[in-house]
Amino acid sequence: MPKSTSSSDAVKQLKKEVGIAAAKRVQSNMVVGLGTGSTTAFAIAELGRRLSAGEITNIVGIPTSFQATVLGKQAGIPIRSLDDVDRIDIAIDGADEVDPNKNLIKGGGAAHTREKVVDSLAAQFIVVVDQSKLVDKLGTTFDMPVEVLPMAIAPVTRAIEKLGGQPTLRMGVRKDGPVITDQGNMVIDVKFEGGIDNAPELEKTINNIPGVIENGLFIGVTNLVLVGELKGDTPSIREF
Template sequence: MSDPVKVMKQEVGKAAAQRVESGMIVGLGTGSTTAYAIEFIGDRLKKGEISNIVGVPTSFQAEVLAKQYGIPLTTLDAIDHIDVAIDGADEVDPQKNLIKGGGAAHTREKVVDYLAKTFIVVVDEGKLVDKLGSTFKVPVEVIPMAISPVMRALEALGGQPELRMGIKKAGPVVTDQGNLVVDVKFNDIPNPVELEQKINNIPGVLENGVFVNCVNTVLVGEIKDGQPSVREF
């Protein structure tokens, strides 16, 4: 019996990949659901359903997957726009604001996703929340020398910060940019737009995982009566 959650993630990834058209520049996000989207875009290229696609990866993971599935890659230096970006999220609120950064790739994701004319978020239903910060901490990418003052400043904003530690690695998580990640628990985020700006104004912070006013479409995978389905949110 196949794992229904896995099948659901595949279906959402497939639905997003179907929205890619020939000639597009595509932002390739990071994470388990987006990985399926990258796989299915590669499949469509191989079958000749679409052609002349180039991808802009948001992480080393996305880059490796794109090469594996035969998607040609480009860089932001070589292009002046992105047609569509496909990326996951850790939380999505009713206003389509997001918390991202579970994979510590949120800085590059934010650059690519905000540039895209159309930003499609792919999630399973477990990521939908009434209020941001309900289940997930806000990841903040910080340059290493600034960790102590940044953590004090985050506490002053009402957060409970902790340095993200590696799994199967001694010491902290290091991002693709060579920085550290602080995960901040906020008991309440009444104004995500304001919080995003306040955190990014702390000297030493590179970027944080609150994404506001950037999402066009949310594709949600659900399991109904044991069957995976996808709905647009």
């Protein structure tokens, strides 16, 4: 087997293991925030399996994206909106970067606005990642996404450049034109040379720019991180 295929299979297995581990923390009668992305997809599938097997009952899912809605329905999880519930007991979501303080960059799937709403409301927010997503400093391996009203792309871009960022409009893959979010907005990916020095301050500053809907910095939101790691050839789950 080619090395690249073997490596890809190992990462997929890590994502599956950590997604299942998070899903096992859900108990009957819970309202569950359903995150977006490849790792969370495994958690949603496991929740569906547990429901079908009768291991848990009477849960409902609050999706963070169209993808999460579809996967939740396919798994047999009753889907509700925030209008229908008065609480979220637990949210399970992935991340593109996690620093030692459990702060995150999210938004690789352009769903960070809805994710931040749901994840911030949860009594417990669990982040599921493989070991490649751990960083010493945010912004060193993944650019910070910013969701922007289409009419404000030009002024927001100029404002971000004044803050020292290097913004790029995210373009679609295998389609012409920019990525459009579930809310009908556009995404700017912002690179900061050397990473982000003061993420809590930058989160507020970016969100105060008129035309910005939300950015991908998640500061002080995470309760628990489950990390899938390989020890030799054996997948393991580490908590922090």
